[in-house]
Amino acid sequence: MVKISNLELNEFPLLLAPMEDVSDPPFRAVCKENGADMMYTEFISAEGLIRDAAKSVKKLDIYDYERPIGIQIFGDKIESMREAARIAEEAQPEILDINYGCPVKKVACKGAGAGILLDLPKMQAMTKEIVDNVSLPVTVKTRLGWDENSIKIIEAAKRLQDVGVQALTIHGRTRKQMYKGEADWSYIAEVKNHPDIHIPIFGNGDIDSPEKALEYKNKYGVDGIMIGRASIGYPWIFNEIKHYFKTGEKLQAPDIHERVSVAKKHLDFSIEWKGDRKGIYEMRRHYTNYFRGIPNFKPFRTKLVECNDYHEIRELLDEIAARFEFSFSTTP
Structure with missing residues (x-):
């Protein structure tokens, strides 16, 4: 059984990724019904929450049948992120997640999302402020680094763990890659197998079939898998992976x-x-x-x-x- 602080998940949980304009309550409803163990909201702007922007506040909507669920926030200002975390906590999710992985230009190039990977001391300071000001377990989703020349994911993981992060999801690409090329899970495995890392490590990137999910589970030793794009229009993937893990057989695709x-x-x-x-x-x-x-x-x-x-x-x-x-x- 995987534990995030006091939250108990399955032995090998399958997580629904926080995807902008996708992971809203209607989409989460069909994913939960089809086997997602834990889900996250779309990422929510810290500045939007502080300013009470309708679009951002609406994203705080969560329903009991979705639990356990995490609310994910992003931003580049420590003070804003701290206050947004407090606001998100009032919605009573099980988890508060920080987005340090979004690669899109309007986010990353302002120092938020994957942009903060260029400043690990700031990332650590921001995370500490959030951990110290909420009672919820805090988790992080990030990428390997800004580009192939700045991959410091082990250092990032240590810094995050040191300030109290309870679990880490790593997308196996750099910011520069966006969603192109192949996700490199060898770096994720390095973090998981590092002797100084003891929090759960979830892998993300390119899991699009039960066979690949099992291969990566066995090969890289992660504590669970987060699934994003492969679930869009195909929420059945969660149950299909679980069935394949148990039986070694593929479920018939939905008619x-x-x-x-x-x-x-x-x-x-x-x-x-x-x-x-x-x-x-x-x-x-x-x-x-x-x-x-x-x-x-x-x-x-x-x-x-x-x-x-x-x-x-x-x-x-x-x-x-x-x-x-x-x-x-x-x-x-």
């Missing part, structure tokens, strides 16, 4: 009826949480992923992203289930 069913649930929760107009609009980005791999699906996808009426969308989803019942490939 068209299961895909339509989950898309409907996602749509309903999206509307419930965001309202009709925004819920329908923001759901559009998910349809392509839910129905990826279906031949001759483009006309239906076009209709789904153009339709603004809830009942018409539901009818269209029913039509998709009937139309592709026998021709749909079950390959993920």
Whole structure:
């Protein structure tokens, strides 16, 4: 069993990554239903929370069925991060997570996210302020370094552990790589196997199949795996990995009826949480992923992203289930 402070997780937990514009409550709902052991919110701007910006505050919404859940914050100012941590704590998550890994320019080039990897003393000082001012377990998600010439992940892990971080998730790429190239898990294994590191270490990057999850679990010895992009439009990946771990066999991929069913649930929760107009609009980005791999699906996808009426969308989803019942490939 993996423990983060007093929080007990499974023997080898599967975590849902905090993804901007993806990991909202509707998406988390379908991932939890399909086997995610612990999930995180989208990353939340510290400045937004302090200024009571509606978009940032809305991201604090969490539901009991999601637990255990972590709220993730990001920012470049120590004072702002400390205050944002206090605000996030009031939402009563199980974990407070700090984003030291976001590679996007508007975040990293301002010294937040992966940008702080260029200043490890500041990273340590910021983390200490947060740990000292909240009662929640504090965890961190980070990358290997800014670029291939500045990988200091073992030093970063030691510094974070020294100031009280209870677990660390490492994405096996540098900031410079963004999401390109292959994630290098050998560095993650170095951290996990270092004699001075005793907190749980979770690996992240490129896990897109049960076979790869098992290979990396055995090869790199991490305490658990965080899954991001592979879960978008495919929340079944969590249960598929768990089944493969237990049996060595792959579950049959979801058929068209299961895909339509989950898309409907996602749509309903999206509307419930965001309202009709925004819920329908923001759901559009998910349809392509839910129905990826279906031949001759483009006309239906076009209709789904153009339709603004809830009942018409539901009818269209029913039509998709009937139309592709026998021709749909079950390959993920």
